[in-house]
Amino acid sequence: MKTYMRNIALACCAAAFCTVSCSGPSGGRDADAGKKADELLARMTLREKIGQMNQVSGGYGLMDMAAKGEVGSILNCVDPVEINAVQKAAVEQSRLGIPLLVSRDVIHGFRTIFPIPLGQAATFDPAIVERGARVAAVEASASGIRWTFSPMLDVARDPRWGRVAEGSGEDPYLASLMGEAMVRGYQGDSLCSRSSIAACIKHFAGYGAAEGGRDYNSTMISERSLRNTYLPPFKACADAGAATLMTSFNEIDGVPSTGNRWLLKDILRDEWGWEGMVVTDWNSAGEMIAHGFSRDLEHSAEQALNAGVDMDMMSFGFISHMEKLVAEGRVSEDDIDRAVRNILKLKFELGLFDSPYVDVEASAAADYAPEHLEAAYQCALESAVLLKNEGSVLPLDNAGTVLVTGPLADAPYEQMGTWAFDGQKEHVVTPLAALRSRYDVIWEPGLEYSRDTDKSSFARVRAAAAKADAAIVFVGEEAILSGEAHSLSDLCMQGSQSELLRAVHESGKPVVAVVMAGRPLTIERDLENCDAMLYAFHPGTMGGPALADLISGKASPSGKLPMTMLRHAGQAPFYYNHNNTGRPCNGTETLLADIPVGAGQTSLGCTSYYLDTGYGPLFPFGYGLSYASFSYGKPELESFSLERDGILRASVRLENTGDMTATEVVQLYVQDIVGSVVRPVKELRRFERVTLAPGESRAVGFELPVSELAFWNAEMEHVVEPGDFRLWIAGDSASGEPVLFTVR
Secondary structure, eight states: OOOOOOOGGGOSSOGGGGOOOOOSSTTTOOTTHHHHHHHHHTTOOHHHHHHHTEEEETTSSHHHHHHTTOOSEEESOOOHHHHHHHHHHHHHHSSSOOOOEEEEOOSSOSSSOOOOHHHHHHTTOHHHHHHHHHHHHHHHHHTTOOEEOOOBOOOOOOTTSGGGGGSOOSOHHHHHHHHHHHHHHHHOSOTTSTTOOBOEEEEETTGGGOGGGOTTOOBOOOHHHIIIIISHHHHHHHHTTOOEEEEOSSEETTEEGGGOHIIIIIIIIIITOOOSEEEOOTTTTTTHHHHTSOSSHHHHHHHHHHHTOOBEESOOHHHHHHHHHHHTTSSOHHHHHHHHHHHHHHHHHTTTTTOOSOOHHHHGGGTTOHHHHHHHHHHHHHHOEEEEEGGGOOSOOSOSEEEEESTTTTOHHHHHOSSOTTOOGGGOOOHHHHHTTTSEEEEEOSSSSTTOOOOTTHHHHHHHHHHSSEEEEEEEOOGGGSSTTOOOSOOSOOTTHHHHHHHHHTTOSOEEEEEEESSOOOOHHHHTTOSEEEEEEOOOTTHHHHHHHHHHTSSOOOOOOSSOBOSSGGGOSOOTTOBOOSSOOOSOOOOGGGOOTTOOTTSSOOSSOBTTTBSSOSBOTTOOBOSSOEEEOOOEESOSEEOTTSEEEEEEEEEEOSSSOEEEEEEEEEEEOSOSSOOBSOEEEEEEEEEEOTTOEEEEEEEEEGGGGOEEOTTSOEEOOOEEEEEEEESSTTOSOOEEEEEO
């Protein structure tokens, strides 16, 4: 089938609008897009302008709306033939022939599915994350999708929140770097390249701080916490050239994000100078009614536009009420022009006026290319975190016969994880399939799915374990148990999975547990019933071969935890970069089992801890083992006294003291010891992946501008305060000995 050709004669916008230059500032943005948008905007009626501000999902009368110019963007259409048909209605039947912007939730891959974003963050490798986003852009754009609602930049410190799967975890610096990598990957060198898609940084802002880890819930965030913790990833990705931004569902200090002028105008536009396009989340404008912030849909449309929203996703408030709001003087047509200009400018930057249609014949050719599968494999390989390896059970390089069991061993759909709308399970390579090429495999599922409580097959599992040299148990979460609207109060493994692991362990054979999940689960009880544990946040299409290579020793694990792992869900929220208290835990506290009968009220130690779980987590942020062992020297500083405009240069000697080539993620943390407001006990500031052969050592150096130690102080000024600092260079957030330096 030939691609549709545009009938320019039907469009009132002249051919001059249809030549898009890919030369321009940062990321191949069209330098003339703003001028072209202004010229087209001058030709538009009010109704046509409002139509551009309306985003509609498939199945809502798109053809008729497109022909009338009453829709500017569509989402959830992925069939190239259908996309071309709707696009043809917009381009060849509407008065101005303005093309539609086609969007989709392409979160961690389109056809080739990469590990969930939380797993990608576990790689501590922005390069592989950028590569994954580029693969997603190539595949999605070939089907006609030119806009994705990713990356999610919400700093998340509560694993009960299901959407931790979609972000980079609890650290603002890590989230910033991973977000920047995704923006670069999606948008490519040239935004108007047909293989590029516009990134959408979301959710602005504070959504990840939902109270109780319950999705869509209220947040309690001070302005200082917002600026020091939750906004930095957005600022970083805005500066990296992200084309669009999405408002969030939550409110901050009683004002929903979609109606929050302070967020969308004062900070985003005026303070940061960002010039991209703002879209609501799905019906978040309409949901301001349920918040009690808007009287009705007409009122919410007024509030959203006046706050700085450009496009309304699926509330239909703009298209239904904006003309009346203009007539009554409640909104300004100048503000509508501002919004529509942002939308048109993006469409020119994407080259949609030149190339609005999809090449149907070529669309499928982009899917599952060998280089795409290789990138997905590498990302899955780097994302797996080794949490335990007692007696160096792993790698299983000498095992002949292995038992493979558990509900996630051969579950291709579940392996893709949440937000994998367009991945195809028939292309997923499961661990069972991959392990069969490496071992003599005995396969006994044990349980059919992660919530299964039927233990009737456990006897067969025990008998099979007796015949094997080792057992590999694949447990965790089905994909549906994490993601949006999938919060949990109990983070233990569901169903009878823990019992299955215990049954296999009772065989006396070496047991390797592999956990595939969308969040950090509370697996302390399960660690007792395995000799080794690999944690693989849903690893995607090529997770099976990656895990098989790690298990067999073809590669060594190098992933590090992007979130603290808790002993119990009752510890949440828990994160490494917390503020200290006046009575911090000192390690001498009395725990529940040791409390004497009749103990006095103050006999247990008056510090900040839990009687039943103590203070510390199960595993700290940044933790992850390797098949090698690494020795860290003492950090060395070029200077121990620096000016506020100086550069901190620090290094450490790292040695591979093991017998296998492996990669270590070297992490640099800093603490501002005394500030005008209480500062975190430790903050990640740099990291580097370092690969060393056995016996090899090298000096690993970092440069950190002192200006990056700035924070929002007591006067709400972003400054570096002079004083003393601690610095650590170690393999996780809880290790290493600090050195002191001073900022003058």
